[in-house]
Amino acid sequence: MDEVIQKQTNVQYRIQILSAIKRYYEYLVMTGARKDHPSKKLNIKNKANQDIQLQDLFSSEELQLLLQGENSYWFLETRNNVLLSLLIYQGLTSDEITNLELKNIDLENGTIYIKASKTLNRRTLELLNKQILPLSKYIDEVRPKMLRCKSDKLILKKLGKPISVDGIHSVTESLKSLFPDRKLNPQTIRMSVICNWLNEKKYDLVKVQELVGHK
Structure with a gap:
């Protein structure tokens, strides 16, 4: 995320990337490639953001x-x-x-x-x-x-x-x-x-x- 923010400061961009990462780990867990979901509880803090996390x-x-x-x-x-x-x-x-x-x-x-x-x-x-x-x-x-x-x-x-x-x-x-x-x-x-x-x-x-x- 530190690298991403250097390229794009829009918080919505980081939220979309994190959402995609979460979906990817859900896929790995579903297929048995992993047993854990390391990004499940991670969220981008943004007081102005009212968007719903897709995984929720x-x-x-x-x-x-x-x-x-x-x-x-x-x-x-x-x-x-x-x-x-x-x-x-x-x-x-x-x-x-x-x-x-x-x-x-x-x-x-x-x-x-x-x-x-x-x-x-x-x-x-x-x-x-x-x-x-x-x-x-x-x-x-x-x-x-x-x-x-x-x-x-x-x-x-x-x-x-x-x-x-x-x-x-x-x-x-x-x-x-x-x-x-x-x-x-x-x-x-x-x-x-x-x-x-x-x-x-x-x-x-x-x-x-x-x-x-x-x-």
Whole structure:
């Protein structure tokens, strides 16, 4: 790193190199060439840097564990299942979830419409079969009982009003005990979903760009 900084002072450059080195040692451990991972706990300190380390993201199997959390209130189980499934299957942002309305869900065709924002494109995404039943139950049974004001917003908070970005963060915050040594929030979930689409499902870059709405 001392040699690198002489050529390039940008801290992001060093972070990318260290990330690549970590991936290389992970490969050596996976293939049996080494038993230890000497760079696993190394990080580049940068107070201004908020980037997520790629090796700290979550696999598809790990994301599935988020759907198994227990809730104190019966109606939150279905709501949280719907909310978390939109994070881990469609890779939506917190803002996109707060802006979802009932009319954006088409259960008959199994799709969800995402509105455009200043930074992301509008798009229509497919729902997984496993999402249809919880969504139907939430929309037809749970949401009407939760509702305490006139609103077409899809996701409600515990007190029956439209959920906020902070409310979504609170839901993921309550699940941090599953991964105490990693950052678990809507942003890291979305980044994990993007990486898993590329690396596990082998989607091409253009398809992933369309799925996540990147301009």
